[in-house]
Amino acid sequence: MTVLDSKTPQGALADKWNNYKDHIALVNPANKRKLDVIVVGTGLAGASAAASLGALGFKVKAFCYQDSSRRAHSIAAQGGINAAKNYQNDGDSVYRLFYDTIKGGDYRAREANVYRLAEVSGDIIDQSVANGVPFAREYGGLLDNRSFGGAQVSRTFYARGQTGQQLLLGAYSAMSYQVNKGNVEIFSRHEMLDVVIIDGRARGIIARNLVTGEIERYAAHAVVIATGGYGNVFFLSTNAMGSNGTAAWKAHKKGAYFANPCFTQIHPTCIPVHGDYQSKLTLMSESLRNDGRIWVPKRKEDVEALRNGKIKPKDIAEENRDYYLERRYPAFGNLVPRDVASRAAKERCDAGFGVGETGLAVFLDFSSAINRLGKKVVEERYGNLFQMYEKIVDENPYETPMMIYPAVHYTMGGLWVDYELQSTVKGLFVAGEANFSDHGANRLGASALMQGLADGYFVLPYTMQNYLADQISVPRFDTNRSEFDEAEKQVKTLIDKLMNVKGSQPVDHFHRQLGKIMWDKVGMARNKKGLEEAVKEIQALRAEFWKDVRIPGEINEVNPELEKAIRVADFLELGELMAMDALHREESCGGHFREEYQTPDGEALRQDENFMYVAAWEYKGEGKYEMYKEPLNYEFIEVKQRNYK
Amino acid sequence: MSNKFLKYSSVTKKIVMSLAGLFLIVFLVMHLSINLLLLKSDDGAAYMQAVHFMTTNPIVKFMEIFLFGGFLLHIILGIVLQIQNWQARPVRYKVEGFSQKSFFSKYMIHTGAIIFVFLIIHFINFYFVKLGWVNPPEGVDKHDFYQMAGILFSNHFYAILYVILMIVLGFHLNHAFQSAFQSLGLNHTKYTPAIKAIGTIYSIVVPLGFAIIPLYFLLIK
């Protein structure tokens, strides 16, 4: 079996990134403007990459499927962004952020990448402030911090409950500055449908103009994929309706390996499902766990009485409430990492203590916070979240506890990249959630924003320059080359095939079914039998999709159903790979919980001797994959069983 | 002329519009204080004295140029802005706005147009007479505004029209006053509520002051 080389630089952990930067090849300013870069996706990673590469002088073309480059789903991140600034004097450091992230990821992330992430985390805050991000401040004018799950220090910077929005608008305005200067050109309402490879290097993309329906060709010296995660494979998730895995999947099919596809994060604090017409799940910020206490009734008769409407949650006496997170994890309590909190909720609900109409919900109670801090303080901290909850559920969280349940939120897996964020296809870089690199098997809260911006602002500008340094004599590519013809033909064939199925069911019908298979069998808890069934069921569903999907309208016009069909066709393949990866990984780690591998008290049990590696899958034709391993060597950190007790 | 106006930015136009408006607001107070002299039972002696001052004083004559300029700017800009606003939405909604908004603001162009028509009548009745462009009523000297006002206000139709017009003016001023401050960027958490209150009082008191005069002529005299 081939072993993948991560190209991690030599030297002490703390010196690796500096050594790397000191020795890369550079491109002089006159040559930079002769080099083109395509950035697909304009979320935090994409926008910050486009802005930074544009600022260096490269000519950047940025693509997004949204109507504006300001709308990518990074915008929905609420809680905050971590940075090892130690502004609070509470013992934080680069090493500690690195350590927390590796531990939070259950020792399945690459040490050097994570250390680099922690190293540049402080610069991200500086950069964002310079871009005008209005982070929360103390009265003295200094930046404020809050605490977040999985850490014992307060290192999270925030802008009310809209940190993702403000960071994204910061990156978007930085990109707009480069548009103004003529270094970046934006193509909105464009969806990438293939990468074009010339002589083994990524040299362009094929994209569909979502307004005219035309298939268009774009050439460049290098391509960045920053298209986010694939959580929508579950149909219901906290992702945006349009979030999809298509760009990454098409790159995968062209030779980029897909790493750890089964690592999915289930977020513990979402509004529970309330009907089968539901289109998406709404996340309530993790920051709610700072002051909210999670509980279910201790006694079955109370569960029953609640469901029949005989009693209200507040009628249940304190001693009859099971604050199960505080009970099981006294050290971290309600602030345990997301995977732990999610599984604990599932455990209680599976045991029959769940509340709400479906029994798939737990209480998140603010009454003790209101008693301790007063309603006004609670309102200041969480007012907008409470208001949002009330709009959706029609219940007032100041008076009755919120109901929450876990939902799919983030995918740690993604395209495999080396230390330079380059995939197994030369010249194809992957940034942000789309790559697999930094979060291992579980991501800590407030780290996604950090990683997206780290990749875009501070990593790619160096590593891509290193790649492009020997490309200066390569002239701009003509999009009439045969490689473009071929790629375009493939895309057109796929679209024609989809349109010609002319079946009877809308795309959503299949997507919903796929989601159900994934949630039931490749969700929060997995086992061999279920995963084997899932693979078969997904294959069958895929066959049915290609026989019976109905896409109305024309190719050459605005056609949201066609867009969805292309994405779901890819999800139907990706879902299968996720199940296969989960099946092969016979251990429990982070977001991947195999029921066969747990401690007597139900905690995840890793199998380090057999699975301390990244599984990277190569596409070998429909349903066929070959796995490569990148061993994870922990040189600077002691590998332990995670313990939040 | 209008090309030149179009070239200025929307905000510049609004600022000039509001400055002209505020100037007219000040002028109205002066106009009213003179008009109120009509109520004095001295057969117009005080009133005529004021009129004499206003028509002969060189500084006032000089200021008159600004006054006409102000009117002209305010009217032309109002029309230009309105045309641009209509052009900004070439296709209208089927269900027109249910959005909550300041009531009087919706009708500024309409109330403005009515006031403009009245202004022309007003000029024909007084200012043009003074200039000799229009003949005064029979047996009245062209400088005797007191007599002219008396004749006009004794006409029921004109008096009622005048009162209605003052209500329209009040509508216009109600929005205009505070809007002018907003356009000039004079906005402050402490003072804006006061400005709004003063604006409301102004928009009631000034038109009411004007309206009392024909009512006095009609009902008491």
Place this chain on the structure above:
Amino acid sequence: MNFTLKIWRQKNAKAKGKFVTYNIENISESCSFLEMLDILNNQLIEKGDDPVSFDHDCREGICGTCSLYINGRPHGPDDAVTTCQLHMRRFKDGDTIVIEPWRSGAFPVIRDLMVDRKAFDKIIQAGGFISVNTGGIPDANAILIPKDKADTAMDAAACIGCGACVAACKNASAMLFVSAKVSHLAVLPQGKAEASRRVQAMVAKMDELGFGNCTNTGACEAECPKQISIDNIARMNREFLGAKLGAQKQK
């Protein structure tokens, strides 16, 4: 719940549009407005009709993609929410609901209820940024920003760029959107350096794109899903006036 929907249908930017009436039945009151349209669309597809195109993405009220002018109000009858957060319990059983696209010359209709809001991006690109490159930045705590300034900036920065202000304004003016960005950056010390240049560039671009003029009606503020205040418009006017009066003559 049952509803009669009158929806604007328009094949593409050039085609002539018209209202089409649909009846929809058995809608749960906890269904969101867009989920109701999803149901309608799936019914239309099953019947072999063209589904209704509308913009939407995050469905949690933050991306600013969804639009829709519902019964005479942008984002519908609820205050301080976007269309995706509007729920059918806000309507009465049997209601007739008229759904129109945003109407503004600067936001041309692309299809059905979708409009092109690139004009907003162009305004930002004209100056809605701080001219800094990546790197070489002083420590974030090097500039003290008083809490009230940071809060004021945040109030303005909460704008999601949905365009409801333009849709609500009787003049289709973009002043609230532009002023929110101008205010956000003008209030912060980092943004002050080029505040004068910024406000002039953004206002000029706004005018060029054909938005209407502000007549201070306040409809924008009333309809803004993020409750951005028209105080920002006053601040922008002030900034603009100061910039025009204070600026040196260009050499």
